Amino acid sequence: MLDIKAIRTHFPILQKTVNNNPLVYFDNGATTQKPLAVINAITEYYTKQNANIHRGVHALSREATELFEEARKTVAHFINAEESELIFTSGTTHSINLIANGLSFEKDSEILLTQLEHHSNILPWQLNAQKNNAKLKVVPIHEDGTLQLENLKNLVSKKTKVVSITHVSNTLGVINPIKEIISEIRKLNSNTLIVIDGAQSVPHLKIDVKDLDCDFFVFSGHKMYGPTGTGVLYVKKNVFNQLQLSASGGGTIKTVSFEKTEYVDGPLKFEPGTPNIEGVIALSAAVKYIDSIGIEKIAQYEHELLGYAQSKLAEIPEVEVYANHLNKAAVISFNVKNQHPFDVGTLLDKYGVAVRTGHHCTQPLMNYYNISGTIRASFAMYNTFEEIDVFILGLKKAIKMLS
Amino acid sequence: MKISEIENEIVEEFSLFGDDWESKYEHLIDLGKSLPLIDEKYKIEENIIKGCQSRVWMHSELKDGKVYFTADSDAIITKGMVALMIRVLNGQTAKDIIETKLEFINKIGLKEHLSPTRANGLVSMINRMKMDSVKFSR
Ligand SMILES: Cc1ncc(COP(=O)(O)O)c(C=O)c1O
Numbered sequence: 001m002l003d004i005k006a007i008r009t010h011f012p013i014l015q016k017t018v019n020n021n022p023l024v025y026f027d028n029g030a031t032t033q034k035p036l037a038v039i040n041a042i043t044e045y046y047t048k049q050n051a052n053i054h055r056g057v058h059a060l061s062r063e064a065t066e067l068f069e070e071a072r073k074t075v076a077h078f079i080n081a082e083e084s085e086l087i088f089t090s091g092t093t094h095s096i097n098l099i100a101n102g103l104s105f106e107k108d109s110e111i112l113l114t115q116l117e118h119h120s121n122i123l124p125w126q127l128n129a130q131k132n133n134a135k136l137k138v139v140p141i142h143e144d145g146t147l148q149l150e151n152l153k154n155l156v157s158k159k160t161k162v163v164s165i166t167h168v169s170n171t172l173g174v175i176n177p178i179k180e181i182i183s184e185i186r187k188l189n190s191n192t193l194i195v196i197d198g199a200q201s202v203p204h205l206k207i208d209v210k211d212l213d214c215d216f217f218v219f220s221g222h223k224m225y226g227p228t229g230t231g232v233l234y235v236k237k238n239v240f241n242q243l244q245l246s247a248s249g250g251g252t253i254k255t256v257s258f259e260k261t262e263y264v265d266g267p268l269k270f271e272p273g274t275p276n277i278e279g280v281i282a283l284s285a286a287v288k289y290i291d292s293i294g295i296e297k298i299a300q301y302e303h304e305l306l307g308y309a310q311s312k313l314a315e316i317p318e319v320e321v322y323a324n325h326l327n328k329a330a331v332i333s334f335n336v337k338n339q340h341p342f343d344v345g346t347l348l349d350k351y352g353v354a355v356r357t358g359h360h361c362t363q364p365l366m367n368y369y370n371i372s373g374t375i376r377a378s379f380a381m382y383n384t385f386e387e388i389d390v391f392i393l394g395l396k397k398a399i400k401m402l403s
Numbered sequence: 404m405k406i407s408e409i410e411n412e413i414v415e416e417f418s419l420f421g422d423d424w425e426s427k428y429e430h431l432i433d434l435g436k437s438l439p440l441i442d443e444k445y446k447i448e449e450n451i452i453k454g455c456q457s458r459v460w461m462h463s464e465l466k467d468g469k470v471y472f473t474a475d476s477d478a479i480i481t482k483g484m485v486a487l488m489i490r491v492l493n494g495q496t497a498k499d500i501i502e503t504k505l506e507f508i509n510k511i512g513l514k515e516h517l518s519p520t521r522a523n524g525l526v527s528m529i530n531r532m533k534m535d536s537v538k539f540s541r
Contacts, residue, residue, distance in 0.1 A: 182431045341456075343481075346480050347428065356457065372458075401425065401429055401432060
């Protein structure tokens with residue numbers, strides 16, 4: 001069992017009040033709050049260790065470099081990767097751009113996405129497709145937000161160079177069975193590169209990239225209790241040399257002349273310029289924090305929150321939940337009949353409840369349901385059943401006011 | 404009535420609610436229902452105000468030197484905000500509309516709707532009303 005009371009004391013911002021109500025923060029899918037361990041790591045770094053890394057001969061630089069490379073180890077182990085497979089980026093969006101910009105294909109190649117994808121896992125591929133004269137294909141979904149996997153064998157062909165799929169839908173919370181999907185794709189075309197967008201799964205599920213057997217796995221630090229401006233691009237060892245450089249600069253080379261440059265091997269090659277040093281160190285603090293609580297325990301607790309919230313929502317006749325089942329991370333997207341999500345979100349905010357409204361950067365998914373947006377409540381380890389009661393009560397009052 | 408007089412009237416009306424935000428929002432929602440609705444034929448793409456999570460359509464006309472607005476929105480709170488704006492600016496001269504600061508929004512405690520993070524686009528709405536007035540004053 002999680003000691004939620006204790007956990008809540010680790011997150012100072014949860015003491016805040018909004019409109020004279022205690023803050024109920026249910027916008028964790030957008031970004032999570034930060035524990036003291038992460039906040040203190042940043043302060044500590046600037047108080048005691050600040051120096052540029054991989055460059056200096058002096059003690060401070062050595063210390064900062066060690067912390068940075070320690071962080072690489074910590075984060076790599078968290079997803080069962082090797083540190084040599086782990087590139088630090090500014091976030092999921094940056095990671096996907098590095099992949100999409102680093103791959104080129106012959107004409108008429110195909111890139112396979114799904115109806116669930118976040119714009120950050122669509123637009124970089126659209127640009128890639130324009131450049132390479134490639135085609136985007138899309139795995140459709142069922143009404144309950146699950147992928148139409150029975151269609152996979154019609155969609156993966158010899159031409160399929162990349163499949164890029166979200167592990168967990170940021171809008172619906174639906175967990176895609178990516179392990180089975182990956183093994184299915186491998187059978188259909190063993191040369192297809194497989195990218196997994198883990199932005200919404202890493203904070204909620206145990207990740208083992210070796211077990212999954214994906215080629216790329218990407219996620220953001222700020223959605224897993226770490227700082228903004230940090231992210232990860234995992235590249236499987238034997239596909240590293242397929243990824244071309246799309247950006248370059250200082251810190252990535254063995255030798256440079258105007259005629260020829262010899263790059264270093266491994267992740268550093270893809271980290272030109274001075275990185276977000278304190279961010280990466282604080283991200284590793286976030287990983288250690290999650291480990292100290294236990295991701296499985298977090299997942300189980302959040303699942304209980306999800307079940308409780310969905311059962312409470314089911315009692316409100318005006319509420320329509322999308323993907324109304326429990327094979328999900330702790331995310332609920334819903335609408336209130338005849339009401340605009342913006343109105344509901346505005347009133348919930350007045351009750352101190354922070355939810356997200358709108359299209360959640362998934363307009364193709366909104367188009368599928370023929371709606372302009374939803375109200376999304378997304379939970380984290382520090383949320384409570386009592387907070388869900390506050391949310392439900394606020395929602396009922398909001399519905400009454402609006403109708 | 405002058406713009407400032409209508410603004411004062413609204414401030415007084417809202418002052419009755421004191422700190423009771425629920426009553427205030429109920430009132431706003433009622434106002435939304437009384438919005439002078441835009442003629443369906445003007446509900447076209449170029450009359451949609453961009454930058455809103457909720458959609459707002461707005462049409463303006465010049466009659467006898469005064470500007471008149473009609474509008475609609477798919478969100479009722481947004482509609483209430485539009486109704487307030489129209490109540491203040493309807494039938495005023497283009498010059499007065501362009502020059503007004505609309506301080507009443509702050510005074511009735513709906514300032515949060517002016518923040519750029521608010522997706523209802525009140526700021527875009529005001530800009531649109533002023534831009535239309537600029538066009539009419541040419
Ligand atoms: C599934 C998914 N992919 C990608 C992103 C983009 O992440 P970031 O904004 O941190 O780059 C998000 C964030 O909302 C997401 O939920």
